[in-house]
Amino acid sequence: MAMQPDEVLAILRETGVIREGHFLLTSGMHSDRFLLLAQALQYPRHAERLCREMAEPFREAGVEVVVGPAVGGIILAYEVARALGARAIFAEKVEGGMALRRGFAIRPGERVLVVEDAISTGGSVRKVLEAIAPFGPEVVGVSALVDRTGGQVDFGVPTRAVLTLSIPAWSPEECPLCRAGVELVRPKG
Numbered sequence: 001m002a003m004q005p006d007e008v009l010a011i012l013r014e015t016g017v018i019r020e021g022h023f024l025l026t027s028g029m030h031s032d033r034f035l036l037l038a039q040a041l042q043y044p045r046h047a048e049r050l051c052r053e054m055a056e057p058f059r060e061a062g063v064e065v066v067v068g069p070a071v072g073g074i075i076l077a078y079e080v081a082r083a084l085g086a087r088a089i090f091a092e093k094v095e096g097g098m099a100l101r102r103g104f105a106i107r108p109g110e111r112v113l114v115v116e117d118a119i120s121t122g123g124s125v126r127k128v129l130e131a132i133a134p135f136g137p138e139v140v141g142v143s144a145l146v147d148r149t150g151g152q153v154d155f156g157v158p159t160r161a162v163l164t165l166s167i168p169a170w171s172p173e174e175c176p177l178c179r180a181g182v183e184l185v186r187p188k189g
C-alpha cells in the first residue's frame with residue numbers, strides 16, 4: 001500500500017532525520033533545516049519501506065540497474081534495486097565529479113534509475129548522470145526520498161520523490177541566519 005506523506009514524515013521525525021539550526025549544505029547554500037536521512041535508513045524496516053516507495057513509480061519502467069551517489073545513495077540503490085529486481089551500483093566522488101569504480105559498468109542501452117536521498121540543488125544527481133553518460137545508458141528516471149526544492153529541479157527525465165518539501169535555502173549573502181549572527185554548522189551528514 002502506498003505510504004501517505006504523513007507516514008513518511010512520522011518516520012523522519014521519529015528517527016531524528018530532521019535537524020534544525022543553521023547549516024551549510026553541500027551545495028554551498030545555507031538552510032535552517034538539515035535532513036540526516038541515514039538516521040532513518042539505519043533501520044532496515046524503514047529503509048525497505050521507504051525504498052519500496054521510491055521504486056513504485058518506476059515498477060513498469062524495466063529498470064535493470066539502480067545507481068546512487070556514495071555514501072548516502074548506496075543503501076538506497078541497494079534497497080530500490082531489491083524492490084525492482086534490478087542490480088545496484090554506486091558512483092563515488094573523484095576529482096571534478098563522480099565516477100563508477102570497483103569495476104562497476106553499465107551496458108549501452110541498459111535501463112538505469114538514478115536514486116538520491118535528498119535533492120537540494122540536484123548537484124549530486126547531475127554528477128551521477130555525467131558519470132554514467134559515457135556508458136550510453138537509457139536513463140528512465142530519478143527517484144529521491146526527499147525533494148527539498150518543492151519540485152523545482154529538472155534533470156530532463158521523469159523525477160519522483162517520496163516526499164516533497166519546500167525547505168528554504170539561501171545563498172550566504174541572502175541568509176537571514178547569517179545576518180542574525182547564528183553560528184553556521186557544517187553538518188556531518
Ligand SMILES: [Zn+2]
Nearest residue numbers: 030175177178
Ligand atoms: Zn547563513
